[in-house]
Amino acid sequence: MSDLYRHPEHYDIAFTWDLGPEIEFFGRVFAEHVPFPVRRILEPCCGTGRFLLELPRHGYSVTGYDRSPEMLEYARRRVADLGDPVAARAVGGDMVTALFDREFDAALNSINSIGYLLSDEEIVAHLRNTGASLVKGGVYIVHIACEWEGEPDLGQNTWTMERDGLSVTTTWRIESEDRDARLSQQVCTMEIDDHGKKSSHTFRETLRLWRHYDLKELVSRSQALEYAALYSESFERLPPGTRATGEMGNLYHVLRAV
Ligand SMILES: C[S@@+](CC[C@H](N)C(=O)[O-])C[C@H]1O[C@@H](n2cnc3c(N)ncnc32)[C@H](O)[C@@H]1O
Known part of the structure; x- marks a missing residue:
């Protein structure tokens, strides 16, 4: 998971x-x-x-x-x-x-x-x-x-949302598409600013x-x-x-x- x-x-x-x-x-x-x-x-x-x-x-x-x-x-x-x-x-x-x-x-x-x-x-x-x-x-x-016809390109897929002083900047990108295995490797990075306390997580997602x-x-x-x-x-x-x-x-x- x-x-x-x-x-x-x-x-x-x-x-x-x-x-x-x-x-x-x-x-x-x-x-x-x-x-x-x-x-x-x-x-x-x-x-x-x-x-x-x-x-x-x-x-x-x-x-x-x-x-x-x-x-x-x-x-x-x-x-x-x-x-x-x-x-x-x-x-x-x-x-x-x-x-x-x-x-x-x-x-x-x-x-x-x-x-x-x-x-x-x-x-x-x-x-x-x-x-x-x-x-x-x-x-x-x-x-x-x-799947993309050309090279996968989500452009600048970064956005920031904030609630109650907690801000999350998310970047989602496609790392690669394996057309034979029918798998898309995607990467999600979240940069957190929790009332000035900063942290960041990177998640690797395997999708169909x-x-x-x-x-x-x-x-x-x-x-x-x-x-x-x-x-x-x-x-x-x-x-x-x-x-x-x-x-x-x-x-x-x-x-x-x-
Ligand atoms: C991208 S989120 C979407 C959540 C929600 N539909 C929304 O619009 O915000 C994907 C969700 O799918 C759930 N998920 C992934 N694989 C699953 C599975 N095989 N059965 C049930 N839930 C699953 C994850 O736990 C996660 O909560």
Whole structure:
């Protein structure tokens, strides 16, 4: 397990931005692709619970699961502060095995978290279980970046966020892409300034190197989901047949439960 997720208090500062536009986009996807009102959402890899806090404000109830004890503990504390156990809850679970019996209308997997599943077998198991956790016709929105056509280049991917006098400057970069092994080696550095006390951590992340057609093939192997649509980083629907590449950033793949 990556040490990145042993520091939820730093992760949460670094990755907290306004989720409103993304949640409104999810609402549009639901309206377009799901033939019934979406109320109950599942979030695999819920992390510190960013979406667990925000989705209830938009009228959804949400269950998140995560395999990191530290992230889960942090998410649980925040959900408890919400004071509404029906609107949001965080439970322990692993993407390979987590299964809920058709309890949800939709599922969300944000910022490439599904990339922590490295083998085809793990991914198919996850897609099969997530499809079976959704009511038929419900959707799973998966947010991932695919392999680059040219050299991977995230540009100046450094940002600083601050909360209560604690500032976190994060730099995320792709170190290499192994196209044969389908692995992407990525490096995340966090420089912390905690009221003048400075420290820094570097985390090495191994993620699945996605190819657009891999995802489609694995979805069809799951027999529980079908590929429905692709949306850009700026929430625009891309024409069928668009080939997703790293140059296009993190895209939203919409999968429908069958
Ligand atoms: C990039 S964070 C995303 C968290 C959250 N979705 C968000 O938007 O902030 C990735 C999360 O995936 C979790 N994770 C990684 N592999 C997992 C697995 N196999 N099963 C469940 N959670 C996993 C990590 O513990 C971490 O909390």
